[in-house]
Amino acid sequence: MAEQLTTLGKHFDPMVLKLWELQEKFKSTGASVEIQRTLDEALDLFFKRDRYCEENTSPASPELDMINQMTLTHPWEDLYAQGKTLWSLRPFMLSGCQEGQFLKFLVSMSNAKRVLDIGTYTGYSALACAEALPDDGEVITCEFDPYLENLVKEYTSKSVHGRKISIRIGPALDIINTLANEKQSFDIIFLDANKFQYWEYYQVIMDRDLLAPRGTIVVDNALFFGQVYREIRDKNGEGMKMFNDNVSRDPRVTTVLVPLRDGIRLIRRKEAMLGKERAD
Ligand SMILES: C[S@@+](CC[C@H](N)C(=O)[O-])C[C@H]1O[C@@H](n2cnc3c(N)ncnc32)[C@H](O)[C@@H]1O
Numbered sequence: 001m002a003e004q005l006t007t008l009g010k011h012f013d014p015m016v017l018k019l020w021e022l023q024e025k026f027k028s029t030g031a032s033v034e035i036q037r038t039l040d041e042a043l044d045l046f047f048k049r050d051r052y053c054e055e056n057t058s059p060a061s062p063e064l065d066m067i068n069q070m071t072l073t074h075p076w077e078d079l080y081a082q083g084k085t086l087w088s089l090r091p092f093m094l095s096g097c098q099e100g101q102f103l104k105f106l107v108s109m110s111n112a113k114r115v116l117d118i119g120t121y122t123g124y125s126a127l128a129c130a131e132a133l134p135d136d137g138e139v140i141t142c143e144f145d146p147y148l149e150n151l152v153k154e155y156t157s158k159s160v161h162g163r164k165i166s167i168r169i170g171p172a173l174d175i176i177n178t179l180a181n182e183k184q185s186f187d188i189i190f191l192d193a194n195k196f197q198y199w200e201y202y203q204v205i206m207d208r209d210l211l212a213p214r215g216t217i218v219v220d221n222a223l224f225f226g227q228v229y230r231e232i233r234d235k236n237g238e239g240m241k242m243f244n245d246n247v248s249r250d251p252r253v254t255t256v257l258v259p260l261r262d263g264i265r266l267i268r269r270k271e272a273m274l275g276k277e278r279a280d
Pocket residue numbers: 089093094095096118119120121122123124125126142143144145170171172173192193194
């Protein structure tokens with residue numbers, strides 16, 4: 001149960017939380033043995049599926065594991081209380097092994113050379129992408145909280161792939177506008193910062209050609225804890241829903257939403273899906 005509770009605490013699917021609520025309710029109000037057993041089995045099936053997927057995913061590199069461990073044990077609450085971080089950063093923000101491997105697949109399959117990682121946190125996604133890039137590949141990662149800069153540099157430098165990563169500190173929207181002024185473009189753009197600004201990020205990325213002609217935008221938290229298909233939403237949930245609706249209406253792109261973890265949405269320009277010769 002302790003393990004289940006820990007898993008539940010970070011579960012992204014609201015249906016799991018509803019089933020768990022029901023299980024707790026039945027403990028006090030009672031229900032037939034048959035109903036309780038079926039409910040227990042239903043929850044167990046969720047966790048078995050999660051675990052099975054994890055067990056059948058290649059392990060992360062030791063350096064990514066180190067970032068994971070550090071993130072889990074870092075004194076985030078104390079740092080925030082002491083005013084050393086701008087906001088209350090939490091370990092569940094880290095993407096983790098399964099999503100990290102998914103990103104690595106995308107980088108490798110698309111022969112990407114340049115990655116833009118929007119929302120660094122402790123550098124997990126940045127390093128995962130860097131690991132799949134060629135020696136002359138580059139990841140630019142953007143982070144708002146200055147506290148994270150040295151921490152990310154310290155941990156990513158433990159990997160030989162760390163030298164491919166450069167971090168820019170500031171509001172992501174300003175940074176991506178600067179990158180557009182510099183005429184930079186990227187093969188993979190991973191959106192993982194504040195959800196209510198995703199649509200603004202997207203417009204700069206598409207309208208100012210930050211996305212290479214055959215590039216892919218990878219959007220994290222596309223389901224945002226189920227808020228996008230529920231009635232109750234916070235500011236980030238609203239932002240995510242608006243983003244999803246607008247992207248679905250954008251005639252320039254082809255997209256797919258995959259229910260991996262909290263939902264990953266892939267977006268490419270339509271021409272990039274036609275199997276033409278590389279234009280760039
Ligand atoms: C979900 S975490 C990123 C996780 C990371 N990509 C990973 O895979 O482990 C989101 C990060 O975005 C940062 N962030 C939030 N708003 C931002 C903004 N406006 N500009 C830049 N970074 C921002 C937060 O400080 C946080 O570190």
